[in-house]
Amino acid sequence: MRFATVAFPKDAEDLRLQVRRFLEAEKADGRFVPHRSSWNTFDPDFSRRAAKAGYVGLTLPEAYGGHARSSLARFVATEEMLAAGAPCGAHWIADRQSAPQILRHGTQVARDHIIPRICAGECYFGIGMSEPDSGSDLAAVRSKAVRGAGGWVLNGQKIWTTNAHRVHYLLALVRTGDAGADRHGGLTQFIIDMAAPGISVRPIHDLSGNHEFNEVFFTDHFVADDFVVGEVGNGWSMVTQELAFERSGPDRFMSDYRLLTELVDRIGPAPDARQAVETGRLVAHMGALMAMSGSVAALLDRDIVPNVEAALVKDVGTAFERDIPEVARRLVAVEASLDAQDDRFAEALADVALRAPSFTLRGGTREILRGVIARGLGLR
Amino acid sequence: MRFATVAFPKDAEDLRLQVRRFLEAEKADGRFVPHRSSWNTFDPDFSRRAAKAGYVGLTLPEAYGGHARSSLARFVATEEMLAAGAPCGAHWIADRQSAPQILRHGTQVARDHIIPRICAGECYFGIGMSEPDSGSDLAAVRSKAVRGAGGWVLNGQKIWTTNAHRVHYLLALVRTGDAGADRHGGLTQFIIDMAAPGISVRPIHDLSGNHEFNEVFFTDHFVADDFVVGEVGNGWSMVTQELAFERSGPDRFMSDYRLLTELVDRIGPAPDARQAVETGRLVAHMGALMAMSGSVAALLDRDIVPNVEAALVKDVGTAFERDIPEVARRLVAVEASLDAQDDRFAEALADVALRAPSFTLRGGTREILRGVIARGLGLR
Amino acid sequence: MLHAPASPQADLQSEPNDFSAILAEQTDRLLAQHVTPACLKAADGGVFPAAAWEAVSDAWLPLALVPEAAGGVGLDAPAAAQILRRSGYHALPAPLAETMLGLAVWTAAAGAAVEGPxxxxxxxxxxxxxxxxxxxxxxxxxxxxxxxxxxxxxxxxxxxxxxxxxxxxxxxxxxxxxxxxxxxxxxxxxxxxxxxxxxxxxxxxxAGPDGLMLFGAFARAQQMAGAMERCLDLAVAYANERKQFGKPIGRFQAVQQMLAVAAGESAAAGAAAQVAAAAWNTDQFPLAVAIAKARCGEAAGKVAEICHQVHGAMGFTQEHVLHFITRRLWAWRDECGNDAHWQERIGRMVCAQGGAALWPRLVALRAAANGDRGTQP
Amino acid sequence: MLHAPASPQADLQSEPNDFSAILAEQTDRLLAQHVTPACLKAADGGVFPAAAWEAVSDAWLPLALVPEAAGGVGLDAPAAAQILRRSGYHALPAPLAETMLGLAVWTAAAGAAVEGPxxxxxxxxxxxxxxxxxxxxxxxxxxxxxxxxxxxxxxxxxxxxxxxxxxxxxxxxxxxxxxxxxxxxxxxxxxxxxxxxxxxxxxxxxAGPDGLMLFGAFARAQQMAGAMERCLDLAVAYANERKQFGKPIGRFQAVQQMLAVAAGESAAAGAAAQVAAAAWNTDQFPLAVAIAKARCGEAAGKVAEICHQVHGAMGFTQEHVLHFITRRLWAWRDECGNDAHWQERIGRMVCAQGGAALWPRLVALRAAANGDRGTQP
Missing domain, CATH: 2.40.110.10 (Butyryl-CoA Dehydrogenase, subunit A, domain 2)
Structure with missing residues (x-):
């Protein structure tokens, strides 16, 4: 495994301070309240302001309105957003994985049409991978595209599509041919325009009663050739690449970072032995994860696709995310409640407790990731 | 799962007090020093004294020198022995599983010849299940017996045989025919007389440097028909039954019970918050396990073979056993050492730390047990 | 209507016998009929389940621990606790546990019951x-x-x-x-x-430091034990039904191993809850409740986590019944003293008494199942 | 003999580069040659491994952190820490870590080295x-x-x-x-x-509350990180070799999932150990060491447990090399402050400074890799 210590270049650390100042000003002016589920909070106004300040599309070419910065620079900006609890859910997926995919594998038309708007914080994406009978088993994708004039006609269904009701596009994995012996063939990635005909979206309410997930149905939905991403039939390997971006970032262990700081404040400056030890343990985990995640960012920067390392970051990281509320509730005896107007910490705990089960599911279940890691270890 | 609360009959609780008084007198007279690995400590003199006092062969018929008591009575006596750290390793396996197997399935000759000596605390057994290529996979047994005049001729090898160098007999599982489609056929249990020709024993030293395990080699070793246990070819189902006895007893979570009491004493009467919470947690686990294990004893008493419940007790119980030293070392900062003459607790920790890895291996690995449990849950 | 057996002091706690099996079955049937997904959803939105409560009251379940002489059913505590575990299994969204225990405590002191809830x-x-x-x-x-x-x-x-x-x-x-x-x-x-x-x-x-919280903790432990059984049943059923990579996920060893762990936690929690019921009205009750609430509270988090993991995204939706159970587990483990609270109680007591006192204490705790018990707290 | 690179301040810590790869390979070759199972067994019995120590000394490893001006090698701390991790990997039964750090501390204060060990x-x-x-x-x-x-x-x-x-x-x-x-x-x-x-x-x-223990903890963290890598290598090799139920046990999902967990713990521990090395001679050093020792100590127990479980009874024997590694992990995690000790240090500091101070502090910690570092503690 390649987890060498990373030295962040000076320009990245300079950027960090700029982003931090930007976010402090945002907060000071009341433009956002620090949110515990930072990257799941959809706020287009914030996304536009962040883009205007230069913090969206950091790694994308200047020709498309991006900033031609390193992955490490983007990494640093990302960390600051999460640590501040900024509501960056609107542009998150587009910025993290859709734009880089389109840049690498998309047509020039798609690039020109979409990437500048992503960089402007005005164009948002969802991920169209899961289907009712293919959760972790992507090879079981059954949504199907058949060849039409100048493009493809799609029929089928996606599920668990985050923000499908608010985004402009999905990057969807669709079957265009036979799976073949290795089960990985015959899949293609398409850019789905959510405003085009032949698409319907049905909400799925989660256990907090929130509407974030959706079912998406394609009925003779037409996708022009310009919106095919990469080679037809080569979707599997592209998705695999995409997952390395999706799995190794600080969003995989900072989803509830603010609960940790709220815990520290709630405990106060004179912890008892148990509070000190347990809090210190969480901070030690956090320190190690920051180093691991930074190392993977450095690898991505060198165009290495660190699938196994990314899986390790996500596995260790999501275990940490799930641990925070479990530790917190034992250190501070409160009864978690979503309507605990009187008790901010009880509300924080409730909020995180109800989201935590998803941490080890999103972006590949824990069990699938551990299979990836095992293969990386050379188990056969 | 059947874990109903058990009410111990009055005669069992009376027996408990008798055993407790016997053990207190033994300790007071310096006949044994409480040992942390009670049931792994081989002391024939203690076994003979315990038998004389009436505490060996409790469930066996009076005709064989036993005491015709219930499984619950034996259970109670067992608990007291373990809690006191009595060195009961010599008679443990014979009393726990070999004698009941011979009583149920052995020939009259074998019963008459062996059981009275077990009840007298003078005859000790080892378990001959594991082989070099069959650890958890008993169906892979390769030691082989072929028919001879008036008996069987054995060749092959056993491994990890506890106390093979000190016991009088092994109850060994040997191949006498084809495995068949279910892989469970063609196995037979034999009583192996360790004093007879054709047996050699080679020590295996464990990571503490102790000699408890052995390799046992059979070279044309002859076993008379009288020493065949149960029907030829029916060994698998007998072993399965035997494992329910082996897996559910208090020895599956009390191996290091004395470390828990030593921890309590080392912490002293005024624990800090962390010490109180963590110690309380261990005690809560212990209380639940005592109830679970008692329930299984009650089932055994009614001639039910609770394989799944026994596997649950062992799985939860051995996790608890492994947890005790892990918790203890964090609550009391000592450096464990086998030669810490000055620091009894450091020595206790070292002793347990070096034995703990075996807790989740002996009598069926954790992973195998969980498979048994999963089948019991109805997963298919 | 629920009837007490001819002899309520019969050996109910010793093993699953006819009476307790019948009681469980009756309770299950009643609750399954009334506590439907629609009922749970309505209760989630703040609607009191009047029909379910009426059915429960008509069956005299709230009066289970009130002596017959005071107009109750006069069940013994292990039988009553079983009703609470079943109510947890079904996630009954009504104050059965509170009423049953409140009436038991009040009637023992006042001699007569009051109207519930x-x-x-x-x-x-x-x-x-x-x-x-x-x-x-x-x-x-x-x-x-x-x-x-x-x-x-x-x-x-x-x-x-x-x-x-x-x-x-x-x-x-x-x-x-x-x-x-x-x-x-x-x-x-x-x-x-x-x-x-x-x-x-x-x-x-x-009179102890926890006052009525002791009885609240008793109730929550029973409810959690029942809810964990339900979680596990749901997860096993889902694992047998849901296919991935061409076979039910319940055939994957990773899923099997997880569910075996959940089964162990659930079994240990259930055993601890039953010990507390058997210790009702004995000197062992405070320690037994502390152990039960601590053990159930610890198990609840693990069982809920594993069962959610097995259900994948499906268990994360409003539509699936799982969250009605798991959200209760998360709530109940923190109510009436969380596991850390009761662990600390146990730890302070055990440390104060010293290592040698622990074993007789643990034996006495389990032996409480043999003691005389009434319906008085 | 070990040679420092032309510029010892080269960017060694930023990524696995040629120099660090060569250094690791040289160290591995040297240690593999001398720290044989026989050597480990003899050391277990109390025999000082004179030949191994001589080889290590001839390669100037104990002088890695002594500046060239003071007669040493003048490696930077990340490179020296890598040597310590490799010594942990091989379970070198000799005071390399103590001598390397002792000489670094003493030379920085006294200006000249003394004879080791x-x-x-x-x-x-x-x-x-x-x-x-x-x-x-x-x-x-x-x-x-x-x-x-x-x-x-x-x-x-x-x-x-x-x-x-x-x-x-x-x-x-x-x-x-x-x-x-x-x-x-x-x-x-x-x-x-x-x-x-x-x-x-x-x-x-x-001058801090932990005195020289800080440097001892630094050493043990590096050694543990290396020893965990070894444990994992041994377990993976064994899992691919050992057959049960007709196939290598490494093909069973239960074994794969366990080893993946161990790999995660080992990777996190290694990352924390490297952060501590990068923070050498900066203000962040005490916190970085606390995090490294705490994280490695916690991981050590889990990795040792899992690797023993995978090895089954085989790993439990004197004959197999595993116990030379795992017994060191168990010992080292308790030496120079166990994980709870360092966690408490971290927790008290973090709580005293408040939640808002945590993030800048964590960023500064990792950023220490960018700072100027010498070979002076």
Missing amino acids: VSLATGLLRLASGTILAEGTMAHVPWAGAAGHVLAIAEAPDGARHLALLPRAAYTIVPRRNLANEPRETLHIGTAPLGPDALLPLPAPL | VSLATGLLRLASGTILAEGTMAHVPWAGAAGHVLAIAEAPDGARHLALLPRAAYTIVPRRNLANEPRETLHIGTAPLGPDALLPLPAPL
């Missing part, structure tokens, strides 16, 4: 003088809006403590809900006089 | 007056019998603290061993005078 407050009620209440608040009172009475411990200005039965008129409520959206209201208490029969000497079992 | 004492040495030692004992001093000198902090009667270099003649030893049978002797110190050069002003990094 009854709630149990774990905070301290203050008396200004005599039977006059002092102004104050009590937080996290379950089902206070629906209850006819709230049982509480009242402290007089001189520090003397009494058992008090607060009528609905004596307080106003501020709504608040737990993670499962069960009502856990804040009570605002005015300076009204309590009736002459509403203040009684404090019964001995309530 | 050197040990680090974490206890406090007492001075009777001036340079005269008070009678006393220091426990758990590693390799004190083999060492030429023991580095310690000495306290004068007025409370002033100094760095002291105790010559072998100044103490007698009572043997004691850790779980891995490495010498951890008790020193009995008589009332002898220290030489004029043996007492120096206390360097700033030693």
Whole structure:
């Protein structure tokens, strides 16, 4: 495994301070309240302001309105957003994985049409991978595209599509041919325009009663050739690449970072032995994860696709995310409640407790990731 | 799962007090020093004294020198022995599983010849299940017996045989025919007389440097028909039954019970918050396990073979056993050492730390047990 | 209507016998009929399940622990606890546990039952003088809006403590809900006089540091034990039904190993809860409850996590019944003292008594199942 | 012999580069040659591995952190830490870590190195007056019998603290061993005078509450990180080789999932250890060491447990090399402050500073990799 210590270049650390100042000003002016589920909070106004300040599309070419910065620079900006609890859910997926995919594998038309708007914080994406009978088993994708004039006609269904009701596009994995012996063939990635005909979206309410997930149905939905991403039939390997971006970032262990700081404040400056030890343990985990995640960012920067390392970051990281509320509730005896107007910490705990089960599911279940890691270890 | 609360009959609780008084007198007279690995400590003199006092062969018929008591009575006596750290390793396996197997399935000759000596605390057994290529996979047994005049001729090898160098007999599982489609056929249990020709024993030293395990080699070793246990070819189902006895007893979570009491004493009467919470947690686990294990004893008493419940007790119980030293070392900062003459607790920790890895291996690995449990849950 | 057996002192706790099997089956049938997904969804939105509560009341379940002489069913505690575990299994969104235990405590002191629902407050009620209440608040009172009475411990200005039965008129409520959206209201208490029969000497079992919380913890432990069984049943069923990579996920060893761990936690929790029921009305009750609440609370988190993991995204939706169970597990483990609270109680007691005292204490705890038990707390 | 690169300040820590790869390979080759199973077994029985120590010394490894000007190699700390991780990987049964760090600390203060082996004492040495030692004992001093000198902090009667270099003649030893049978002797110190050069002003990094334990913890974290890599390598190899139920056990999902967990723990521990090395000689060093020792200590137990589980009974034998590694992990996690000790340090600091201060602090910690570092502690 390649987890060498990373030295962040000076320009990245300079950027960090700029982003931090930007976010402090945002907060000071009341433009956002620090949110515990930072990257799941959809706020287009914030996304536009962040883009205007230069913090969206950091790694994308200047020709498309991006900033031609390193992955490490983007990494640093990302960390600051999460640590501040900024509501960056609107542009998150587009910025993290859709734009880089389109840049690498998309047509020039798609690039020109979409990437500048992503960089402007005005164009948002969802991920169209899961289907009712293919959760972790992507090879079981059954949504199907058949060849039409100048493009493809799609029929089928996606599920668990985050923000499908608010985004402009999905990057969807669709079957265009036979799976073949290795089960990985015959899949293609398409850019789905959510405003085009032949698409319907049905909400799925989660256990907090929130509407974030959706079912998406394609009925003779037409996708022009310009919106095919990469080679037809080569979707599997592209998705695999995409997952390395999706799995190794600080969003995989900072989803509830603010609960940790709220815990520290709630405990106060004179912890008892148990509070000190347990809090210190969480901070030690956090320190190690920051180093691991930074190392993977450095690898991505060198165009290495660190699938196994990314899986390790996500596995260790999501275990940490799930641990925070479990530790917190034992250190501070409160009864978690979503309507605990009187008790901010009880509300924080409730909020995180109800989201935590998803941490080890999103972006590949824990069990699938551990299979990836095992293969990386050379188990056969 | 059947874990109903058990009410111990009055005669069992009376027996408990008798055993407790016997053990207190033994300790007071310096006949044994409480040992942390009670049931792994081989002391024939203690076994003979315990038998004389009436505490060996409790469930066996009076005709064989036993005491015709219930499984619950034996259970109670067992608990007291373990809690006191009595060195009961010599008679443990014979009393726990070999004698009941011979009583149920052995020939009259074998019963008459062996059981009275077990009840007298003078005859000790080892378990001959594991082989070099069959650890958890008993169906892979390769030691082989072929028919001879008036008996069987054995060749092959056993491994990890506890106390093979000190016991009088092994109850060994040997191949006498084809495995068949279910892989469970063609196995037979034999009583192996360790004093007879054709047996050699080679020590295996464990990571503490102790000699408890052995390799046992059979070279044309002859076993008379009288020493065949149960029907030829029916060994698998007998072993399965035997494992329910082996897996559910208090020895599956009390191996290091004395470390828990030593921890309590080392912490002293005024624990800090962390010490109180963590110690309380261990005690809560212990209380639940005592109830679970008692329930299984009650089932055994009614001639039910609770394989799944026994596997649950062992799985939860051995996790608890492994947890005790892990918790203890964090609550009391000592450096464990086998030669810490000055620091009894450091020595206790070292002793347990070096034995703990075996807790989740002996009598069926954790992973195998969980498979048994999963089948019991109805997963298919 | 629920009938007590001819001899309620029969050996109910020793093994699953006919009576307890019949009782469980009756309770299950009644609850399965009334506590439907629609009922749970409505309760989630704040609707009291009147029909379910009526059915439960008609079956006399709230009166399970009230002696026959006082107009109750006179079940013994292990049988009554089984009813609570079944109510947890079905996630009954109504104050059965509170009413059953509130009536048991009150009837033992007062000799006669009152109309349900009854709630149990774990905070301290203050008396200004005599039977006059002092102004104050009590937080996290379950089902206070629906209850006819709230049982509480009242402290007089001189520090003397009494058992008090607060009528609905004596307080106003501020709504608040737990993670499962069960009502856990804040009570605002005015300076009204309590009736002459509403203040009684404090019964001995309530004199400990945890007061009525001990009985609340008892109830939550039973409910959690039942809810964990349900979680596990749901996860096993889902694992056998859901296919990935061409076979039911229940055939994957990773899923099997996880569910085996959940089964172990659930079994240990259930055993601890049953020990507490068997220890009802004995000296061992406080320690038994502490162990049960601590063990169930610890297991609840693990079982909920594993069962959610097995259900994948499906268990994360409003549509699936799983969250009605898991949100209760998360709420109940924190109510009436979280696991750390009860672990600390146990740890301080054990350390104060020393290592040698531990074994006899643990044996006595389990032996409580043999002792005489009544329906008095 | 080990050579420093032309520019020892080269960007060694930023990624696995040629120099660090070559260094690791050289160290591995040297250690693999000398630290054989026979050598480990002999050391277990109390025999000092003279040949291995000679080879290590000939390669100048103990002098890695001594500046070239003071006659050393002048490696930077990340490179030196890598040597320590490799020594942990091979379970080198000799005081390389103690000597390397002892010489680094002493040379930085005194300007010149002394003959090795050197040990680090974490206890406090007492001075009777001036340079005269008070009678006393220091426990758990590693390799004190083999060492030429023991580095310690000495306290004068007025409370002033100094760095002291105790010559072998100044103490007698009572043997004691850790779980891995490495010498951890008790020193009995008589009332002898220290030489004029043996007492120096206390360097700033030693002024904290943990004194020399900080450097001991640094060493143990690196050694543990290396030992965990070894454990994992052994377990993966065994899982691919050992067959049960007709296939290598490494094909069973249960084994794969376990080893993936161990890999995660090992990777996190390794990352934390590297952060500590990068923070050498910066303000972040104490926090970085606390995090490294805490994280490695926690991971060590899990990795050892899993790797033993995978090895089954085989790993439990004297014959297999696994226990030489796991017994060290168990010993090292408790030495120089166990994980709870360092977690408490971190927790008290973080709580004292408040939630808002945490993020900048964590960023600064990782950013220490960018800072100027020398070979001075």
